Amino acid sequence: MYGVRGLFVPGPTNVPEEVRKAIDLPMEDHRAPTLPSFTLPLFQDLKQVFKSETGQVFLFPGSGTGGWEAAITNTLSTGDKVLASRFGQFSHLWIDLCQRHGLDVELIDVEWGEGTPVELYAEVLAADREHKIKAVLVCHNETATGVTSDVAAVREALNEVDHPALLFVDGVSSIASIDFRMDEWGVDVAVSGSQKGFMLPAGLAILCVSPKALEASKSASLTRCYFDFKDMIATNKDGYFPYTPPMTLIRGLRVSTDRLLEEGLDNVFARHRFLAEGVRAAVRAWGLELCAKQPKWYSDTVSAIVVPEGFDANQVIQRAYHRYGVSLGAGLSKVAGRVFRIGHLGDLNEIMIMMALSGAEMAMRDAGLDVAPGSGVGAAQEHYRRAENGYADFRPHLAAAE
Numbered sequence: 140m141y142g143v144r145g146l147f148v149p150g151p152t153n154v155p156e157e158v159r160k161a162i163d164l165p166m167e168d169h170r171a172p173t174l175p176s177f178t179l180p181l182f183q184d185l186k187q188v189f190k191s192e193t194g195q196v197f198l199f200p201g202s203g204t205g206g207w208e209a210a211i212t213n214t215l216s217t218g219d220k221v222l223a224s225r226f227g228q229f230s231h232l233w234i235d236l237c238q239r240h241g242l243d244v245e246l247i248d249v250e251w252g253e254g255t256p257v258e259l260y261a262e263v264l265a266a267d268r269e270h271k272i273k274a275v276l277v278c279h280n281e282t283a284t285g286v287t288s289d290v291a292a293v294r295e296a297l298n299e300v301d302h303p304a305l306l307f308v309d310g311v312s313s314i315a316s317i318d319f320r321m322d323e324w325g326v327d328v329a330v331s332g333s334q335k336g337f338m339l340p341a342g343l344a345i346l347c348v349s350p351k352a353l354e355a356s357k358s359a360s361l362t363r364c365y366f367d368f369k370d371m372i373a374t375n376k377d378g379y380f381p382y383t384p385p386m387t388l389i390r391g392l393r394v395s396t397d398r399l400l401e402e403g404l405d406n407v408f409a410r411h412r413f414l415a416e417g418v419r420a421a422v423r424a425w426g427l428e429l430c431a432k433q434p435k436w437y438s439d440t441v442s443a444i445v446v447p448e449g450f451d452a453n454q455v456i457q458r459a460y461h462r463y464g465v466s467l468g469a470g471l472s473k474v475a476g477r478v479f480r481i482g483h484l485g486d487l488n489e490i491m492i493m494m495a496l497s498g499a500e501m502a503m504r505d506a507g508l509d510v511a512p513g514s515g516v517g518a519a520q521e522h523y524r525r526a527e528n529g530y531a532d533f534r535p536h537l538a539a540a541e
């Protein structure tokens with residue numbers, strides 16, 4: 140194929156040139172005396188991305204899944220009760236991981252397309268007078284369905300009844316893309332990964348952990364070794380790691396973190412909102428529905444688009460990939476064949492989104508869907524044209540719309 144392929148899966152995301160160059164390095168000595176002058180400020184700056192002053196950041200080799208494992212094995216003990224809800228493949232997998240580690244999951248099943256059921260959480264927490272629930276899990280952005288949950292509301296539900304449970308957030312496809320506030324929302328463990336909002340290759344689980352969760356880790360008895368906070372803390376304090384760290388990724392993380400902080404997190408969030416609104420305008424113009432049931436659930440990092448009855452979303456995805464060189468995300472598990480996804484997070488601009496929309500539009504027409512040529516693309520263009528100088532101009536409008 141000539142030209143570039145379009146990568147519009149919701150992770151791995153596009154890696155900016157600057158970051159790609161920054162990780163193309165000769166191998167280095169990870170015990171060099173100069174390493175701490177690089178790592179210590181990085182640990183510090185990463186806290187800003189989580190909007191945390193009191194938390195501690197951990198970089199584990201692994202991916203988001205490893206981050207989930209680190210979160211629970213460090214803070215909980217066998218048989219501990221955790222409250223969780225399932226409304227997509229990622230919330231499902233975290234629950235499965237908890238169960239396989241011997242936790243007792245109080246599970247609320249929710250229709251796919253909705254998010255964390257805050258009212259039900261509040262009821263369960265209020266009824267738990269003996270405080271048997273040790274942790275509450277929230278999948279902030281369910282990547283399988285394009286649904287964003289209200290983490291702040293879960294914190295309020297906990298506070299309402301003075302419940303001491305830890306609050307764990309899967310922020311793998313939200314942190315560094317969608318508003319996230321570790322300290323303000325009283326999050327105890329926030330989990331992310333390198334290959335989504337951080338715009339890096341896969342390979343790092345990036346966590347931020349509250350003092351309360353660190354305290355809990357002292358008595359928690361689930362087995363852990365590779366992901367032990369204790370070993371990380373002991374070596375990180377001097378700027379080193381307990382085992383060989385993936386230095387190229389960590390060098391890249393320096394550059395991507397700089398980019399995020401230079402753009403300004405609120406600008407990063409506004410850009411994602413603005414790009415996402417263009418995708419949603421296209422979906423409306425196609426006459427299609429999002430998997431997310433209500434606007435309050437709409438995700439600014441991924442849209443799961445439902446194909447009409449009688450059509451196979453995988454056919455659209457295959458066609459887009461083979462004929463137009465555009466990767467769209469597949470429907471997972473329950474929604475396989477029913478949805479295709481457009482990932483709109485990371486290093487993206489309007490014209491890149493137009494590539495995704497254009498590829499999807501042509502592929503849908505090729506697959507026989509009744510969408511008018513140019514309809515979605517045209518609607519997105521008109522949305523993007525509204526911002527005279529780009530998304531930053533659009534920030535006041537975004538604020539007003541909230």
Ligand SMILES: *Cc1c(COP(=O)(O)O)cnc(C)c1O
Binds near residue numbers: 150278280311
């Ligand atoms: C991508 C993702 C994960 C983790 O997946 P890995 O493949 O292990 O990085 C977890 N949760 C959500 C919401 C995700 O989008």
